[in-house]
Amino acid sequence: KNEVEQSPQNLTAQEGEFITINCSYSVGISALHWLQQHPGGGIVSLFMLSSGKKKHGRLIATINIQEKHSSLHITASHPRDSAVYICAALFQGAQKLVFGQGTRLTINP
């Protein structure tokens, strides 16, 4: 079954803290996406990974294909980083794009 699990579901931290959000998936994938969803519902694409690591500003995404696991890291977190972060896996074969349940991140000043 094509499943995506994220943890934690909710995360509250103080400004400046290092943030890690985890994503695990059940079977082989073609790619994994990290997305940001704002209160209005709009989705912003952050990263697309098929291997290794990507960095954009204070955001870092890594993926371990053997362990079927990906992480999103935020360095020097800021209140404006508060949002729901979602991983989505593109499963091989059926080409299904399945979302994790999301992680609601709140950064307090």
Add this chain to the structure above:
Amino acid sequence: SQTIHQWPATLVQPVGSPLSLECTVEGTSNPNLYWYRQAAGRGLQLLFYSVGIGQISSEVPQNLSASRPQDRQFILSSKKLLLSDSGFYLCAYERNTEAFFGQGTRLTVV
């Protein structure tokens, strides 16, 4: 450039009325297309996906249906809306592992 259009942005419909949400894609061909629903406080659940014209896979049996009459058009429909159909509906497409997302439709069934 690759873009995806989804409309309307918000919709209020009475129980028992029909629904039609449309999603169109520009700048690509033969994309994989997806419809998702997000209930209040929940994650995005895959409803339907399509790998080609007329090819629809349903993930969750329910009151909704989907159609793909053209390569870059994906329609979500219902003949009679239920209160439980309220939520945020998102269209997406994938092509060569890149994914793009519509702005979403917030549907309230009253």
